[in-house]
Amino acid sequence: MDATQDAVTKTPMVSTLSFADGVITKIAGVAIREVDGVLPMTGGFLDDIADKFRNQVDLTKGISAEVGEKQVAIDVDVVLEYGRDAQQIFQKICDRVRDRIEGMTGLTVVELNVHVSDVLTREAWRKQATDNELARQKKLAAQGV
Secondary structure, eight states, X not given: OOHHHHHSOOOOOOOOOOOOHHHXXXXXXXXXXXXXXXXXXXXXXXXXXXXXXXXXXXXXXXXXXXXXXXXXXEEEEEEEETTSOHHHHHHHHHHHHHHHHHHHHOOEEEEEEXXXXXXXXXXXXXXXXXXXXXXXXXXXXXXXX
């Protein structure tokens, strides 16, 4: 650079980074799925099915977020596995969701409300998931899909 170029002042750039609510709910959904003792809210898959089927699961079901410029508030409905310590699972959800969202976005999680909507044994959840999947497949077949 010569002296003339050094003297030229760069015009300040105006820039922003924002996140859709759906991005935050997806991050939270993945984080919650990592917590042992939380059963997925959807009945569209089984634990034992190959990963290719897991990609079809709606990770955001039961999760809503309000995203501001610097902060986020999240509401979550979960199904707990029967016999598990709800307080311990709650703390793990809070820690995991906060770590993932703040680490990935820089937004501060200022509120996280977890509502336990059901408690099921893993066997009952599998049966419910299987029944829901069969009903979905019948509906699609009836529609000719």
